Amino acid sequence: MNWLLELVAVLLLVTLVLGLIRIWRGPTVADRMLAAQLFGTTGVGLLLVLAELQRMPALRDVALVLALLAVMAVLAFVARVWRQDPNNNHEGPS
Amino acid sequence: MILIDLLQGMLLLAGVGFFLVGTLGILRFPDVYTRVHALTKADNLGLGLIVFGLLLGAESVPVALKLLLIWGLALIASATAGYLVARAARRRGVKPWKARSGGGA
Numbered sequence: 001m002n003w004l005l006e007l008v009a010v011l012l013l014v015t016l017v018l019g020l021i022r023i024w025r026g027p028t029v030a031d032r033m034l035a036a037q038l039f040g041t042t043g044v045g046l047l048l049v050l051a052e053l054q055r056m057p058a059l060r061d062v063a064l065v066l067a068l069l070a071v072m073a074v075l076a077f078v079a080r081v082w083r084q085d086p087n088n089n090h091e092g093p094s
Numbered sequence: 095m096i097l098i099d100l101l102q103g104m105l106l107l108a109g110v111g112f113f114l115v116g117t118l119g120i121l122r123f124p125d126v127y128t129r130v131h132a133l134t135k136a137d138n139l140g141l142g143l144i145v146f147g148l149l150l151g152a153e154s155v156p157v158a159l160k161l162l163l164i165w166g167l168a169l170i171a172s173a174t175a176g177y178l179v180a181r182a183a184r185r186r187g188v189k190p191w192k193a194r195s196g197g198g199a
Contacts, residue, residue, distance in 0.1 A: 004102075004103050004106060004107075005106070008106045008107070008109075008110050008144070011110045011113075011114070012110060012113060014114075015110075015113045015114055015116075015117045018117045018118075018121065019117055019120065021121060022120050022121055022129075028126065028188075030126050030179055030182070030183055030188075031126060031129060033179065034120065034126070034129050034130060034133055034179060035120060037133060037172070037175055038116070038117065038120055038133055038137060041133075041137040041138065041140075041141055041168060041172060042113060042117075042137065044141060044164065044168055045109070045113065045140065045141050045144045048144060048145065048148055048161065048164065049106075049144065049148070052148050052151060057157070060157070060160055060161070060164065063164055064160070064163070064164050064167065067164060067167050067168045067171055068167065068171070070171065070175075071171030071172070071174060071175050074175035074178065074179065075174075075175065075178065078175075078178045078179060078181075078182045082182050082186070
């Protein structure tokens with residue numbers, strides 16, 4: 001079963017790299033933030049697979065913390081960064 | 095045992111498939127709202143399928159419970175984040191995307 005877990009891990013990494021394209025091209029900051037949230041979810045899946053593959057149970061704790069921190073990043077972004085006057089928008093129309 | 099291995103492999107591959115579809119959605123969809131839609135549903139379903147695939151190979155009950163806890167936290171967190179981003183986009187006046195005549199995505 002190890003080759004299958006390795007295949008799953010590699011495919012999840014490919015998904016992460018594809019998500020980088022959205023961060024590069026994203027027209028608004030919200031699109032970039034959503035791609036960052038994608039990194040959170042995919043990273044959690046990747047860490048769970050690696051915890052099983054490498055017999056490192058500590059990686060499950062890392063996954064738990066990453067799931068929490070990813071949503072905290074989006075929360076801070078919505079509450080602090082993106083709450084500005086729409087009239088003087090800094091990033092232009094979407 | 096071979097049946098459990100087969101089921102685990104199918105669940106894991108289906109989970110990766112949902113992750114790929116979600117990333118394709120976030121690359122191809124035209125605006126923030128549709129990207130929230132692609133992200134918060136497809137990815138969490140993929141994560142759930144991967145968690146269920148790993149549950150079949152979990153060595154003990156606490157490990158299985160921790161996997162389920164991680165999935166539950168990811169579900170709640172992602173639903174909240176998607177709602178907040180969509181609400182902030184609406185308050186900032188981001189117009190939802192409409193299909194123009196003859197225009198592709």
